[in-house]
Amino acid sequence: MFQILSKTELAQGTVVANEIMAPKIAAKAKPGQFVILRANETGERIPLTMADTDPVRGTITIIYQVVGKTTALLKSLNVMDHIQDIAGPLGRPTPIEKKGTIICVGGGTGVAVLHPITRGFKQAGNKVIAIIGARTKDLLIMEDKMRAASDELHVCTDDGSYGHHGFVTDVLREQLTKLGSEVKEAVTIGPVPMMKFCSKVTAEFGVPTMVSLNAIMVDGTGMCGCCRVAVGGETKFACVDGPEFDAHKVDFEGLSLRLTAYQKQEREAMDAYQRKCACAAKA
């Protein structure tokens, strides 16, 4: 059992950050790695990235968007409550080394996944330009943390309510045009369409690009095949071969399709959960 030490609601309560006591995981975790957890004894297993770790305090921080039954169940837990089980660290760590200038692009909750990677590249001595975006100002997360983790931060909102009015791809293109061959690598993490379009832009400029793929997972250890993705024409398992891959080789259409495979069941599970919560509230 893993105790929740803090709970912070972000983005108008659509996103939640929990710091959790997990000393063994915190001691080993590296940027880019994730955990698989079950909120309670009968819960399904879901993968979440460690947005932060503190080996001294023995804690990990997860930041998740409330999209369905399990993330709603997690949100219902409060400080001092326990998460049933957490397995990790899982996945390959981000290959971080000193290269020169790196551009890190994050959208929506992808910013939480991007944060430790951005910080890792800066700590390794790179110049890091970060670009983060959200639909509107109130949905933007981790602006201060991303500013601290990078050398230069650009903020975008789709509706122009804050920062640059437009998509992260606009600012990415501007920066690549301005900096040219100075940029040695890009990392882009967020919704699949965002990663796909960022990857198209960096391909035009010939900049190697990494994406973190949010394939549906079950065991997270390479046994079930649920997380398979096509990369460069080969089948890869996001949990053990990734979750990061060469963006220019990823089949984003295939990934989008697989992410919708269980939509009906996901909706039914969420409806049943909401009905149960409503009954409990009335009783």
Ligand SMILES: Cc1cc2nc3c(=O)[nH]c(=O)nc-3n(C[C@H](O)[C@H](O)[C@H](O)COP(=O)(O)OP(=O)(O)OC[C@H]3O[C@@H](n4cnc5c(N)ncnc54)[C@H](O)[C@@H]3O)c2cc1C
């Ligand atoms: C390696 C990895 C790391 C991840 N890290 C984070 C993280 O740090 N923060 C975070 O908010 N999410 C993260 N995700 C996505 C997260 O696992 C899903 O949002 C979660 O499993 C949804 O569970 P649910 O039961 O609440 O919703 P579900 O009922 O399973 O799904 C509800 C809706 O959410 C969408 N959805 C479901 N699974 C995914 C998925 N894997 N990716 C994108 N959309 C999905 C679908 O549209 C679905 O209809 C990560 C996924 C992977 C593979």
Ligand code: FES
């Ligand atoms: S989640 Fe089962 S093989 Fe990756």
